[in-house]
Amino acid sequence: MSERKRNLRGAWISTVINLDWPSKESSAITDETARVHAQKNELIRILNEAVSMRMNAVFFQVKPCSDAFYQSTLLPWSTYLTGTLGKDPGYDPLQFAIDEAHRRNLELHAWFNPYRISMNTTQSTIDALNNVPAGSPASVYKDHPDWVKTAANRFVLDPGMPEARAWVIQGVMEVAEKYDIDGVHFDDYFYYETDASTLDDDATFSLHGGGFSNKGDWRRNNTLLLITELSTKLRSTQPQIKFGISPAGVWRNKTNDPAGSDTSAGSPNYDNQYADTRLWVLNELIDYIAPQVYWPFTRQAARFGVITQWWADTVRGKNVHLYIGEALYKVGVPSTTEPE
Template identity: 55%
Template sequence: MPPATTLKRAGALTAVVAGALLFISCSSTPPPQVTTPPAPPPETSVQPPLRGVWLTTVNHLDWPPADSASISDTALRIRVQQQSLIARLEQLKSLGINTVFFQVKPDGSALWASKILPWSELMTGHLGRDPGFDPLRFILDEAHKRGIKVHAWFNPYRVTVNTLPATIAAMSATRGQSPSSVYLQHPEWIRTAAGRFVLDPGIPAVRDWITSIVTEVTDNYPVDGVQFDDYFYTESSGAVLDDNQTFWQYGQAFDSKPAWRRHNTQLLIEQVSRAIRQHKPEIVFGISPAGIWRNRSQDPAGSDTRGAATYDESYADTRLWVQQGLLDYIAPQLYWPFGREVARYDVLARWWADVVKPTRTRLYIGVALYKVGNPSASEPDWGTEGGVAELKKQLDLNEQLPQVSGTILFRAANLDQPQTREAVSYLRSRWGQ
């Protein structure tokens, strides 16, 4: 959206419009239906389906290898980390994966040469220590060599994964470094929620800071896309985000904190979308939210489901962002099987297909590879035929729905697990080269 300008001759009109917008934004009820633009013209070139995987770095889940950070020989550590990443890319290429969503900002640190964030401790075991190579630059070079695209995946608000004394000491030890931890630079931005240190999304300067981090990457690296995950407002029942003071300072125009929180998330998405399109319009911007926008019991426009809704839990109006054209793609995490009645895969896939249908936003579906081969009492389908039967049904539906432009698997390390062996063989036969 273009920035607002002030024109004296339009003062009266501006006041009327502002009043109307204020009335809408103050409502704690769902926003009115947004008139969607007409269906876009047919694509001039046919793009192959996206076949993606999330490569998670937080807690060493997918990369870098957990024991590599403790290797004292710098050259050996670099070789181990780089070779493990090359091996992963070779595996992905053999499976027909054409896009990697690489977690470059797992918390308040970076896996690229940033002037805003300290180097991630994931690489060396020490926050702020230069790992001796640039992981983002390395994966871009190696992935592009193999015909694989790379989207830079950001967790916007998380600062740490815990609040332990050792974590605080590690951030405090960056004092005097450039850059130091945001925990030291801006303690007034820091809150706790769900057992983590997080940034307060209601502070305008925080949203500016996050936007500057994104543009630092898009301005300096040939990434193919930018993605935010579903961590916007993240709380747990026993560890809520205390933003009462921020609400008092910035939210007095709203009649409820939920409405104000959704407004804050909306502003972040608008700001980042605008920045990417102004700086590097060839780079696509997407969100990967939890799969349920709202349940039909909460909103007649919602899905026929009975699960946690991003609109109410994360204060993210993901459907509205699609309708407003703020996103190039949306990748909802549909981590349930066809047989899970509270949130059926097919029900949600068709619901999202209807949402994107009149828009230019592409739809990629996130699939729960981490559940494959691990049946549970509530989701036994994942264990049938090694999970292949369920996986096949989901991929078949994705290909049958014309609005679905691809599939993303969560997550890379699950390709190596014994319980997914049959499913990986199936993927290789279906997608592989």
Template identity: 50%
Template sequence: MTKRKLGSLALTALVGGSLLLPSNLVARAESQPIPQQTAYVKQELRATWIASVLNIDWPSKPGLSITTQKEEFIKYLDEQKAMGMNAVVMQIKPTADAFYPSEYGLWSQYLTGVQGKDPGYNPLAFMIEEAHKRNMEFHAWFNPYRITMPLGKTAELSDLDKLPQSHPARKHSDWVIPYGQQLYFNPGIPEVQKFVIDGIMEVVENYDIDAVHMDDYFYPYKIAGVPFPDEDSYHRYGASEFSNIEDWRRDNVNDLVKHINEQIKAEKSYVKFGISPFGVWRNKAVDPTGSDTAAGQTNYDDLYADTRTWINNGYIDYIAPQIYWNIGLPVADYAKILDWWTKEVEGKNVQLYIGQGDYKINTESNGVQNWFNPEEIPNQLKLNRTYKEFDGSMHFSAKDLRKNPLGIADRLREDIYKHPALVPAMPWIDDHAPKAPKVGKVKQTGAEIQFEIRDHKQSDASYYAIYRFDGKNKGNIEDSTKLLATVHKENKNQLFNDSTVEKGKTYTYVVTALDRTHNESKQTNQIKIKVR
């Protein structure tokens, strides 16, 4: 995920090594026209990744006070909510560590500066509570195999003895593989798979998360001329069943993904499982069913992440490919890759979210100037919405949006995400909507309109959607521009305040209830008021 930070994952490595493109290559793909006007949608996941590894986003640096850490996180949530986001993807296990007390990893060094040092509070519990207060989903982001991260040119992080004595990798040194400057848990060892799954389930069982999320780090990105040293494991665990090591590696990852999903659903059926892979499954030159790309590394052939198998077999609830390239890039055209992924998920029980490369805005990429165009990301988002298979976007990352390069945060807040959106429902998980709530008498209090939302005793509603129409009659609640707000359900009887009204105008309100998987109830009776 942290491609800007890690040289080994730079675009040059991903699209053909030394390939440089002339700055005048800005041709637009013709696969789908880009709308001139913003077409608003009612259901759309809108999320931002918050990366903790190397303190990329949060905390801004290790060793901050509890108060400062909390203030930083709350500021991110408030900024994102103001931009129209309805979910956050928070990295809680970046390097075989934890942002919560865990039996499967030490406290993260990115909190205190010292791996294993208690930060004095439970960051995960705090973050979930704050996200839900703002009616934002919390996707808990795990990295399954990575034990250490490289820091510049130092090689000490490939030395197992540098880890704390109580680290799981020290206790199970036979599970560990050094590769490059990093250490990894060996994906081919069955005990490793169980350890990874148990670590994830510890969070599913004990915390009120909405989804488990993983990104593109399965088997590591390849280092030229350096094979991943798992031949011994292959001969021990896979050679009798698989004729080549590549198929065995893919099967290891498939098994992990399949079993994570099964165990999540057995524990809490409403908790979703999603993965954000590298943007290219396979190149068309290698496989005629692959995308029209020339990526130097791909999911299937290099990372051993067979996304097609996950989609076709229902191992995941959503997939969010990281399409971190511009529209018209010859070797990896955003428009063509988007089109390929929409066809990949068509008719399947999996939602398609797109990983947006906001971090590239206002930067040069391989000599191509497209990222200096303030319309690049807005055009990508508009293009996304022309596909019925598109269900939302995840933006990388929070810090980059905060910087507002070329006004992208303003553009999201004032235009593209101007109106709130509901997270799309997943009927294969649950398709039973809650009962409609009731609303109390509407009244004006100062410059605000206020009314009470009353839910049923046995209701499984998680939050409410409030729709507002100008005039004395309600309109169509499928009109996305009429969705005024979503409100997390805190109490059975809950007050709603609308401070955005104008004096002298008449408004009509209706309310619906939604459950954890975003099934929407019928609407309440309409309530009307003229603002004095």
């Protein structure tokens, strides 16, 4: 008897800056009963739309900025729920999302941003991070200032700190052990910096970089340690939970590595985010990879067909599923042949 294969058809539900859910309007509602009702209805509409589009999974962002969309002993409630970091929203959004998703035969993958603490470094953000309401877990910014750095004009955890990585894993396992999730999902933010706002981790490299003469190799190893250690914990204690990552589309350009894709992307994962995504597949550390291939066939620097074929070749023979991440918000936007 032949086995019928079941394709995954899913969508990301972003909560950071109230991008997809909940709406800023709902988070500003002062009456708790009315706010909870509005937010639940908003999420139900999103899930119903997913069903109407014949999807079978959602990737629900539960930790956008070292804050929580679930009852946590480590993280304060997300500011995107009520407008106030650490304020109890009056319900458990993740539990509600799981219940409603499963009621519709949708898998729910809990999506974590591992290292981001904030979206900016303004004084109001600093004040919020330092003054979480009583009864809530304190922010990691206040509890562990030695782990905190600035990059891309945001507060982030330093991935080179072993204690910070262990804390990230502890946070993921809290959800994996407490909630009936179908998957754990990471996005593409590991080492995330810009030319104007780089991560100053020279001191961390001096302290923890023994055995590495090249800081880039050390950074990639830090990311590898995070993925390896979390993979090991999930598979040993929660083997039913899938572990997947959605990196940016290009691992490396062929001009820099013969194993790379025939592209000329400006920010390959290996070189800019210090994430050896290909190695994770080769070592089968993850259950699926969902590269964000947001470019058309005509984009010379990174053509859709070239990249997707490269990924298909990379996963062939490996026990790792490949899902191509696409940008629905770009549908209808004119494509361009100019390099990016």
